Amino acid sequence: MSRSRSLSPAVLAVALALAAPSLSGCLEHEDDARAESGSGPAVIQPGGPGEDASTLAPDAEVDHGDVAHDDIAFVQMMIPHHGQALTMAELAPTRAQSRQVKALARRILAAQRPEILTMAAWLTEQGVAVPSAKDDPAAFDHGEHGHASMHGMLTEEQLHALEDASGAEFDRLFLEGMIQHHQGAIEMADAVAKRGSDVRVTEMAEEMVVGQGAEVDRMEELLAQL
Template sequence: MPRVTPGSTAAAAALALLALAGCAGDDGDTGRGAPATTTTATSDTRVVAPGRPGETADVIEPGEDIEIVEGGYSEIDVRFVEQMIPHHRQALTMAELAADRAQDERVLLVADRIIAGQGAEITVLENWLEQRGLPVPPAGAEHDHGLPGMITPLQLEQLTNTSGAEFDELFLTYMSQHHAGAIEMADAAVAGGTDQLALELATDVSVTQGVEIDRMREILDTL
């Protein structure tokens, strides 16, 4: 029966995500995961079952048994969602400063895309927690700069107190750092998570913010 077993790299990345919040245990220690429902069926046609991101697909021939897994989420999924919310909130705070401080039109466009994209994602992330009866991180949690890429209150104050070309350079530098941290968190979630929506969100964060980092570095090189 085809099964997917995470490799050592995926397991290490998943453990790294748990460690961000000081959690060294597994789902049994926290009790915040929910088991998936698994049923077995016999395939009557040839089926190609997509693998997880980065893995090859399984081919199921007629007459073979196949596992159908529905629902369920893990501690890794929960940690990713609840930590990405304050991470995104800080990105919005930084991006909103650009409206009356940025000088370069390209910086304003980057900031506008971040506000539109991450603002919508925050809503999805909050709904994910609420639908599972889990608390949404309170306002102010974005000041926890222990998460990867988060800037410190002093750095945020520095950004707030600049304008013009100085703001543009500092904003692009700090936001590139911020995005890189989000990608680190997202990649760990993709490697070890189980919830389909959380995996899709993590994949989108990794791809989208990777593209934005490249764009911000291009702008930095021409300032």
């Protein structure tokens, strides 16, 4: 996974301060692509894999299909999922004892902050709700609607224990928690990479599987050395 320069919290906040309301269910949306017609702006109905798009009447609703909803559900859930990883990684500079753990935390921050912006931009293009990194992940868990559900999130108790720890104890809790967190993200990403319909979403998911899989291997090595 390519690494980008970390964004400041102020820049991240501005980029994610979007007006769309938070929704807890599967969201239907209209495509913003428009074509000129005599009766007003037309609506573009995306075709299936290998099929051309079609032009519908201006008042027609676009059917994105169940697979497209899986793409949306994954990206909506992954923003607050990444947000929790950032919260954990931001604790490391002042609490971790291991230089390797601090370096890993910096890597996670550098990778996942830009990914949040990329995912937010994709959701905006789809015209659906964009969570912030600080939103309650449960509000965007689509499992009860027949789509993938959230995996790997730490509980409030686990987060509080991590916040209260320092030194070697922090290192252990951080590695255990981040392994759990990454494995959940990999499970979610692997599922959408196999059945997703949007090329950008499947590419993002594939990169997460590879990048976070490598980080899990490294964290398991570090944990064994504690």
